[in-house]
Amino acid sequence: MVVQFTVDLNKPLVFQFLTRTVWWVVPMIWLPVVCWCLTMSVQRGNTLPQLALMAVTGIFLWTLIEYTLHRFLFHNNTKSYWGNTAHYLLHGCHHKHPMDGLRLVFPPAATAILCVPFWNLVKLIGTSSTAPALFGGGLLGYVTYDCTHYYLHHGQPSKEPAKNLKRYHLNHHFRIQNKGFGITSSLWDIVFGTLPPPKYSQSN
Numbered sequence: 001m002v003v004q005f006t007v008d009l010n011k012p013l014v015f016q017f018l019t020r021t022v023w024w025v026v027p028m029i030w031l032p033v034v035c036w037c038l039t040m041s042v043q044r045g046n047t048l049p050q051l052a053l054m055a056v057t058g059i060f061l062w063t064l065i066e067y068t069l070h071r072f073l074f075h076n077n078t079k080s081y082w083g084n085t086a087h088y089l090l091h092g093c094h095h096k097h098p099m100d101g102l103r104l105v106f107p108p109a110a111t112a113i114l115c116v117p118f119w120n121l122v123k124l125i126g127t128s129s130t131a132p133a134l135f136g137g138g139l140l141g142y143v144t145y146d147c148t149h150y151y152l153h154h155g156q157p158s159k160e161p162a163k164n165l166k167r168y169h170l171n172h173h174f175r176i177q178n179k180g181f182g183i184t185s186s187l188w189d190i191v192f193g194t195l196p197p198p199k200y201s202q203s204n
């Protein structure tokens with residue numbers, strides 16, 4: 001569903017700044033943080049195989065968060081002022097302007113805010129040495145997601161699986177918006193039964 005929420009982008013300058021982000025800012029800002037988290041985990045006594053396992057677990061956790069945020073936050077008709085603001089900041093009004101390259105990736109300020117609950121979650125399930133690795137993995141998952149999402153809208157993939165992913169995501173935007181929430185994979189759509197019907201997942 002397209003969220004009916006309008007903000008006058010010509011008014012507050014700070015809003016313009018917060019909602020318009022060039023895609024490469026995402027890896028530029030967050031990849032160093034990923035490296036820092038992984039280094040921290042090693043310094044706190046994790047071996048490399050443990051580090052790899054935790055990072056992969058973190059990436060996996062992210063894919064579930066990606067699905068949940070997209071399905072329940074971005075596609076939720078928020079009524080309150082703060083609900084609308086959060087949706088707008090995170091999503092950059094992507095469903096209103098799906099091809100606007102500057103309103104596609106998460107603005108870093110919004111990501112930083114999202115990091116707080118995610119860090120608390122990994123602290124709950126991890127130890128002082130595994131939590132930074134889980135967090136770094138999750139953040140790496142996020143960077144992959146945001147760059148992939150950008151590429152699906154603005155790139156011209158000629159090979160599988162990117163070609164198929166693009167078709168899958170454009171179906172979600174332009175054909176059935178209440179199905180196909182997965183962006184980097186359709187895994188959680190399969191798990192939660194939101195896979196689009198076969199005629200939509202084939203080409204044309």
Ligand SMILES: [Zn+2]
Pocket residue numbers: 070074075095172
């Ligand atoms: Zn969507």
Ligand SMILES: [Zn+2]
Pocket residue numbers: 003074075091093094095096
């Ligand atoms: Zn939206």
Ligand SMILES: [Zn+2]
Pocket residue numbers: 094098149153169173
């Ligand atoms: Zn999209």
